[in-house]
Amino acid sequence: MALSNNNSKRAALGTGLLALAGLVSTPVLAQDAQQIIRDRCLACHTETGSAEAPSFSRISEQRKTPEGWLMTINRMTHLRGLELTREEKRALVKHLADTQGLAPEETEGYRYLLEQDTNLVENSIDQGLAETCGRCHSEARFALQRRTEQEWKYLVDFHMGQFPTTELHSLARDRQWYQIASNDTAADLGKRFPLITQEWNNWQKASKSDLMGRWRVTGFVPGKGEFDAWMTAAKTSEGHYDVTLEGLYADGTALNGEGKATVYTGYEWRASLTIDGVKMRQVMAADKQGNSLEGRMFVAAEREIGGELSAVRDQGKAAVVAVQPSYLRAGEPAELTLIGQNLKGDINLGEGVVVEKVLSRADDRITVLAKATGNEGLRTVRVGQAASESALAVYSELARVDVTPANAVTRIGGAGGNLPKVRASYRAVGYSAGADGKPGTEDDLRLGYMPASWSIKPADEVAAHDKDDKYAGSFNAAGIFTPGDAGLNPERKMSANNVGRLTVVATVADGSTQVEGEGSMLVAVQDFVRRVLD
Known part of the structure; x- marks a missing residue:
């Protein structure tokens, strides 16, 4: 199992959301994007094919999400000296995601990474891929790419050239890692995630719905609660929209926001909005008919603080x-x-x-x-x-409560330093026992999110001895956990810092009884290698 909440590994995929959120001032045609590649990339890459259907070495042998292409362009900028204006970068991402993206079916099961919902334990990863790739990356990181087998081999070579200590890491130094990765792993990846798929061929041929119009939206904002709103997407150019949001939280408080959105690959919605003075991001996917959107909305400055988001197009029907x-x-x-x-x-x-x-x-x-x-x-x-x-x-009776996320990583910070605290937002999901009357079975009836009171306790005897529950942080009434301050704490043994291992406890009132559920939290040190790229 791999806990995908790792800021240093996911930062590059999550950064640049502002660049993906529809801020291109003027539309750039496909031929213009291709000309940018010719002008800026052919010092290292080569062009073949015809003028109508050009092919660029290494570039044309890959397909990626918008975030994946942004990562590639940022890497070329920082490691290879590529110079692009902000508008050119956005135009390239748009063109590459539209023409060399992923079909809707190809992102299924991995959208949590695109939505930055990364407090999640991956437990389905193949053992071989876990040992060669998963020790540094989440499964979603490589599963959201498509390459030829040769391109997967080139990626192994890139790792060896860029990170030569890879072979000295755990799960590498006890075997012939390069030979295994270059031969076995690259071939496996080429079969699992090939460049050419029927899903992508079908999606290229499919008609794409314009997402302009009015949408009925429901969602959740930590600290604010559930809300419903009307969202209007006014088209400004192909794939770009001005967005307004107006609605109510469950407690009757008004919600208002506006911003911009871009749609990539015909269905990937990325929006940047300011809602009640707070900058927010939306990452959603449209269904194939373009009548619904599903995804997540989160605080731009804290991707961990967010919630589910869905929208249904207003078609004049009840x-x-x-x-x-x-x-x-x-x-x-x-x-x-x-x-x-x-x-x-x-x-x-x-x-x-x-x-x-x-x-x-x-x-x-x-x-x-x-x-x-x-x-x-x-x-x-x-x-x-x-x-x-x-x-x-x-x-008739609440049988059990699940805490979500079941596992989370938070990070100490602040205290005058440059790295802020990384918080976590929790919710409680209630279940009744279902037809068989036995909680914890497949018959359990999911009731939905329920209001809860929140507390912490030490995860084990060592955490209790070190009083992690006293120093590592605390909850507010809305289920948001804030970790402790960074730096030495003279109250702790050997002046240790405020990290800790905690059990999260949700208590839900049900009639005259109370039902508890538990989750796990690691309060870790700051992520000193987290990067913030454009």
């Missing part, structure tokens, strides 16, 4: 897109808010669920007082002709 909260305890009246568009007609919350009172009603937001009876299970919510399947979970 739609229920979310129910907040997504659960209802049988026998207890509770407020539910139905989020959607063109919500007209009778309200039906499913079998055994009664609307006792409509508290407020608009075409896009309805709040009701509801009460449930009957069996546990998922209910389809309807408003007139609009329906959302499995939108509401009815339960």
Whole structure:
């Protein structure tokens, strides 16, 4: 298993989001981007093919995400002396991602890295790839690339030339690492992640939907809570949009924002917005029909502080897109808010669920007082002709609570130094026992995110002896953990710093009982090699 929260390894993939967020002032045509390559890259690369279909050595044998191409261009800039204006860099990323990107199916299972949701343990990586690649990279890092087998071999050679101590690292010095990587690993990668795939061929031929228009958005901002909003994307040039966001948090507080977005490869949405004075980033993927967007929004200065984000296009049809909260305890009246568009007609919350009172009603937001009876299970919510399947979970008793993320890395910092603290945001997910009545099985019914109180305790006896829970940091009421200060602490044994190993405890009230769930946290030292690139 590999914990993918590693700032030094993920920084390059996450940096430059501002450059990906639609700030190109004027559109650059494909032939203009190709001319930039001819003018700036052919000192090292060569061109073949025709004028209509040029091919550039090394460049044309790869496909990558927008972030992947930005990393490549930044590496050429910092290591090879490539000189580009900011606008030229953005134009190149746009062109390369559009023409040599990844199909939607090729990013499935790895989008957490694009969305910067990296407090995640990867446990599906092949052992051979874990030993040759995964000891330095997350699986998503190489799985979000496509190359010819020869290009994968060249990548091994690049590592040996650029990082000659690679063979002296753990899992390398006890074997013939270069021979294994060059022969076996490169061949394996060439088969798993080849340049030519049917998925990419199909996506190139597919018609792409313009993402301009009005979108019904739901999401979560740590410290603020769940929200619903209308997002408008006004097209400024091909693939570029001005974006506005207007809505409400669950507590009724207004949400307002505006910014810009760029769409890469026909479906990769990248936006930079200022929401209520805070700079935020959106990373989402559109479905193949261009009618929905799914992804994550996070604070630009703290990618760890973010939450899920989804959007449904307003097509003039009635739609229920979310129910907040997504659960209802049988026998207890509770407020539910139905989020959607063109919500007209009778309200039906499913079998055994009664609307006792409509508290407020608009075409896009309805709040009701509801009460449930009957069996546990998922209910389809309807408003007139609009329906959302499995939108509401009815339960009788909370059986368990999962803490998400289950594992996280935070980092001490601040205290007058140049490296800020790296925080973490937690949420609690509730489950009932399901049909078999046994918690912790496949029959468990997921209820959704639930409000919780947060605390920490030492992870083990050593952490308890060192009083890690006293010095390593603390939670606020919103579930955001802030680690301790950097530097020596004279109160600790041998004046150690404020790192520690903690167990995160979420306590959820359910009727007259309380249910706890636990997660794991490592409070680490600063990441001294974290880079911030344009």
